[in-house]
Amino acid sequence: MTFENTLEFAKKLDASDALASYRNEFHYPQVNGKDVIYFTGNSLGLQPKRTQKFVDEVMKDWRELAVEGHFYADKPWWDYHERLAEGLGKVVGANPKEISVMNTLTVNLHLLMVSFYRPTEKRFKIICEEKAFPSDQYMLQSQVRYHGLNPEDTIVEVKKRDGEHAWRTEDIIQKINEVGDELALVLMGGVNYYNGQVLDMETITRAGKGVGAYVGWDLAHGVGNIKLNLHDWDADFAAWCSYKYMNSGPGNASGIFVHEKHLGKEDIPRFEGWWGTKKETRFLMKPEFDPIETADAWQLSNPPILSIAPYLASLELFDEVGMDALIKKQKTIVAYLEFVLHEIDEEVDSTFEIITPKARGCQLSVFLHGEGKAIFDYLMKKGVITDWREPNVIRLAPAPLYCSFEDMYRFGQILKAGIQGK
Ligand SMILES: Cc1ncc(COP(=O)(O)O)c(C=O)c1O
Numbered sequence: 001m002t003f004e005n006t007l008e009f010a011k012k013l014d015a016s017d018a019l020a021s022y023r024n025e026f027h028y029p030q031v032n033g034k035d036v037i038y039f040t041g042n043s044l045g046l047q048p049k050r051t052q053k054f055v056d057e058v059m060k061d062w063r064e065l066a067v068e069g070h071f072y073a074d075k076p077w078w079d080y081h082e083r084l085a086e087g088l089g090k091v092v093g094a095n096p097k098e099i100s101v102m103n104t105l106t107v108n109l110h111l112l113m114v115s116f117y118r119p120t121e122k123r124f125k126i127i128c129e130e131k132a133f134p135s136d137q138y139m140l141q142s143q144v145r146y147h148g149l150n151p152e153d154t155i156v157e158v159k160k161r162d163g164e165h166a167w168r169t170e171d172i173i174q175k176i177n178e179v180g181d182e183l184a185l186v187l188m189g190g191v192n193y194y195n196g197q198v199l200d201m202e203t204i205t206r207a208g209k210g211v212g213a214y215v216g217w218d219l220a221h222g223v224g225n226i227k228l229n230l231h232d233w234d235a236d237f238a239a240w241c242s243y244k245y246m247n248s249g250p251g252n253a254s255g256i257f258v259h260e261k262h263l264g265k266e267d268i269p270r271f272e273g274w275w276g277t278k279k280e281t282r283f284l285m286k287p288e289f290d291p292i293e294t295a296d297a298w299q300l301s302n303p304p305i306l307s308i309a310p311y312l313a314s315l316e317l318f319d320e321v322g323m324d325a326l327i328k329k330q331k332t333i334v335a336y337l338e339f340v341l342h343e344i345d346e347e348v349d350s351t352f353e354i355i356t357p358k359a360r361g362c363q364l365s366v367f368l369h370g371e372g373k374a375i376f377d378y379l380m381k382k383g384v385i386t387d388w389r390e391p392n393v394i395r396l397a398p399a400p401l402y403c404s405f406e407d408m409y410r411f412g413q414i415l416k417a418g419i420q421g422k
């Protein structure tokens, strides 16, 4: 499709957008009395209007039923989290039994490390990407130290080549083969938070398994953003948060995937709690742990229903739309945003560079040479919400559920005026 950087053309794209009506499903913050142009769905998704109903329902059940709500609410609390497994399975490409919703991302990564990072004298190394999201780095370092090892000898970071902005799959594979039979675990961000790159998870998983390591994925920036096929890729585990592209609200419940082949196994170490035991026997209060034969065996506590209810609301939206339609719009809107950026770049003295490679999802990261922070501050004042990542990057993620093509055009005009100092 040949794009044009005009309001008419952007409106034409909106008119033929199958997801256009979903824009009305969300609440928008206002700046200068107008809805913002929201580019930070990769950090915190907007609030779906229907979320209120799901939360109110829990508040009402609690008010009217109190403890009886565990078993007798319309959506009983004791197995409320199970309602998410099927929908999430479709989003991440997994069987429902491979999914559980619990805790938050960093907590879940720690819990999954208990099961999948079991260093031996010979096989103890971990491969991750350089400059992984800081929480992932702290998580890995503390896990390694917990096992009495030294992070410097244990964590192997795959670097980008000098002068390049993205990782090359061949470099990751080479590192995996190089570490070989010392490699215990590959754990990487499937979609990188900084440059927006989507890693070739299928190939990397195969390579990791090929040398006998476990392979896990942090999908904070992947879930609800790109096509995932965790089961077929044969990943051992994955974890993600729900508050970015999945719009479930700040700090809300997160999800895990554990491959079917690890379910119902006796010999897998795990930190356990009573919500991981079979429902039929849980309330017999026996001392023996009787694990559920699904990823719910990793559950510890009775779940925070008020934190899961918004996730259920948001999953309903994802279920209605489907990942295929979502990704179809995403590809067009990101391509249009890229086009608008290039057009502006031609029209003004070039000050920016897109550092996101073609293997991408929703996010374009733009390196602002020179006046970076001033442009960022200006955009925020004009009601364009982006985010800033040191040293000089703004991230733009036009989430396909609620961003319009007109937003992209208007953003371009605001950016141009900002660079020209108008
Ligand atoms: C890649 C990645 N890992 C970890 C985190 C931390 O998540 P949480 O604070 O939910 O544990 C985030 C985002 O906050 C992230 O983007």
Ligand SMILES: Nc1ccccc1C(=O)C[C@H](N)C(=O)O
Binding pocket: 042, 043, 044, 193, 220, 251
């Ligand atoms: N939860 C947050 C709370 C405060 C500030 C940022 C976050 C983020 O989620 C950042 C996100 N992980 C990122 O990729 O930048």
